[in-house]
Amino acid sequence: MLQQTQVERVVPHYEAFVARWPGFAALAAAEAADVVRAWRGLGYNSRAVRLHALARAVQARHGGLLPADPAALRALPGIGAYTASALRAFAFELDDAAVDVNVRRVIHRVALGLEHPRLADDRTLDTLAIAAVPHGAAHDWNSALMDLGATICTARAPKCLICPLRDACVAAPVDPVELTTRARAHAPAKSPQSGIPFERSTRYLRGRIVDRLRDLAPREALPLATLLRDLAASVPGDRLHEIPNVVDMLVRDGIVTCDSQEVRLA
Template sequence: MQRAVVDWFAESARDLPWRRPGTSAWGVLVSEVMSQQTPMSRVAPRWEEWLHRWPTPADLAAASPAEVLLAWDSLGYPRRALRLREAAAAIAADHDNVVPVGEEVLRSLPGIGPYTAAAVTSFAHGTRTTVLDVNIRRVLHRIFAGRSHPAPAPSTRERAWASAFVPQRSHVEWNAGTMELGALVCTSRRPACEECPVAEHCRWLAAGKPIDPQRKPTTQAWNGTDRQLRGAVMAVLRSCGPAGVRTDLLTASARELDAEALAALPDPVQQAIARVRELGSSERVARLIADLIDDGLAERAAGNRLRLPG
């Protein structure tokens, strides 16, 4: 059973840049953080740039947050970029500039949680462990539990359950292969069971592919939220080039927006930028943007509404 997945992976694995022989553990770590909640088609080009520009943790740690955010481009969740830089600084300072071994140590680094620690351990260090991402979880639930979808978050019990399927020998290929199978064949919406190498072993397929009546955490609102504003502000700053992420230049950035570009922005953002202009105080603006970029919005606006200082 595991063999079928491993063999399928050997034939069908995508040619992703971080799968090239010779990729460092640092390269693997960067790819995993970039891939958190972001499709790999968007990750690949950024990864190439990052590894060329910052080939070791110390190189990234020496860069400014602004440079890092700019290079992150529009991968989303920019706090990941800041945390990755912090993790790089810790690796450079405390681990001789080498990605440490051991999931517990890895998890102590900023932005590295259960998934990323396990992925680095398996894919970079080749140590046997249980990797659980949304793809692997879905594949395991379908094959072995006859369920269409896993719970929103993995429990301790699920981890123990999943660990029993990890083979002793080709564990890296099993982890990578089940993940790839979930990404390419056993997809959430329209699984291609006719192409599946383990269809004959799949309890879910045998049961007629029943869809779990599972509740999805009601999708977050977007229009009018702080997230929307922060995203728009970051986009404006990125468009200003290398200096654009400097917090003291936002006023100029907002003022330089022409009417056409401004009209194209969502209403809440137009209003926000109008207010930023009215504030007039570069100090206030700098504070706002510093909060936005640091993700230091400790006080979250009630109802997730936009809140500006002043």
């Protein structure tokens, strides 16, 4: 849930989720569609599908216990470099650096200066982070850097005056105007979709379709024609014809199934 989603917004969903499915065994026994339903409001619905697949893989491959080995973790669905390291540091208390966007920014500023333009690639920043982890204290170190990045060393207006690292930091004190100017100067080119209103984007259509299917009873399916009729209220008229294509995308992503012109959560 925390992949690209703020902590404060995840917490209530997380509490409800683990209350309903307290472990891998319970989650593996659940229907994928119910997991996607529980994901409402979180976005990035593929994460729900992958988490469900993860639970089943942990049951099948590892007897219901998450492995601590990096390669074994990375081989599981939805677990990339960051999540593997986060699990090792937080769940297993092993020495590892969970380098998320916060840690990456803090390391860059402290060691190299302002991050616009980027003065090192991800691999280099990972190496710097790993070298900085105190032996036996990875859990605390990762927590500290993430929280520092989220509350003090923020992307927009860092609070250098109250930062515990200000004396050791190459970038401090950061001039907020300079930061904004540089960020804009080195901002990545806008994607082709960014010009159009969000309500006309594929993402919006996907969201409306999945949300409509979430309202169905468990295992209930909706005729494609009915889906089109219901979405006419929230989707621009000239985009309605795209819905079958977008349903196909959702099918490929494992979020939705469609057989004989009837659509439902996978």
